[in-house]
Amino acid sequence: MILAVLSLLLCQLLGEVVSQTWALPVPGPVLGMVLLAGLLVWRGRLNSDIARAADFLLGHLSLFFVPAAVGVMANGARIARECVPICVAILVSTVLTIIVSALVFQAVMRAMGRDEQP
């Protein structure tokens, strides 16, 4: 289990190093994800400890967002002042993004004739 956690951290660390070295706009953890995906495909199988560690983390994914969300208290004044533009922008834009992404995905899938569920 320690080795599994270490593998995740090492992928993140390598991602951080690459991101910082070349001043990439893509952050380390995302590069780490790409790296781990590449390693898994290369090895062709998934170690069960890594699977357990990953499933644990992903099972509690929304917990990890709480500290950032509490940051609302440090920006309260500006958000209160510009409440209307911020709220309308977030509400409308989020609904639009869901609709556009889902419909485009579905349209291309149908055009390819692979409409059936996997």
Add this chain to the structure above:
Amino acid sequence: MINAGHSTIAHLWVYLHTQPLLWLAATLAAYACGATLHQRAGGNPLVNAVAIATALLVSVLVGTGTSYATYFEGAQFVHFLLGPATVALAVPMFRNRHVLARAALPILAALLAGSITAAASAVAIAWAFGATRQTILSLAPKSVTTPIAMGISEHIGGSPSLTAVLVMMTGIFGAIIVRPVLNAIGVKDWRARGFAAGMAAHGLGTARAFQVDQVAGTFAGIAVGLNGIATAVLVPLLVTFF
């Protein structure tokens, strides 16, 4: 005796409230409350665990006069796990690699359309409603996962800490609204549904998608990673028009 007891508690508080332990425990406790309420409500997305935990914590912090910086001393240990959790998204991707490979084309098309929609519509609406320039810039990467969004915001002259909050507001709202919206437009394919959830509401949309379906969660995770990369390239170009 009462006085002595009171001063002991006061002393204990003075000591504990600057310690990471207290705010780490408070974060887990607040989230446990939110998660329990979410379960009691039969998984109703309106009863959102992150929103409840945030409201509880903010009231306690404001009520006790504790600063966000002090709170974060403890909460950083939870915050840190976002990194390894992002790396861990590779695991469901690997499990579903054959499904993903077959959907490469729809993924790319939806990625392009979705990331342009997310950034351009937020910027245009905020501008039309008279938001200040810094708020508009901070809103542009709102649909992207927090660490990428903060980086983009800083790069284009927004406020990274404001962006972090806007990203959270987007994620919470997106996680609540994604299912009704997809049902309303009649999209039933789990791949399309998950991808849309990740595009609009990043990790919180992904967490929501995993609650409903493994394939949907995988496609949401793919969308988060790809949207982060696409938006990092796209938003700096977009704001040059403003």
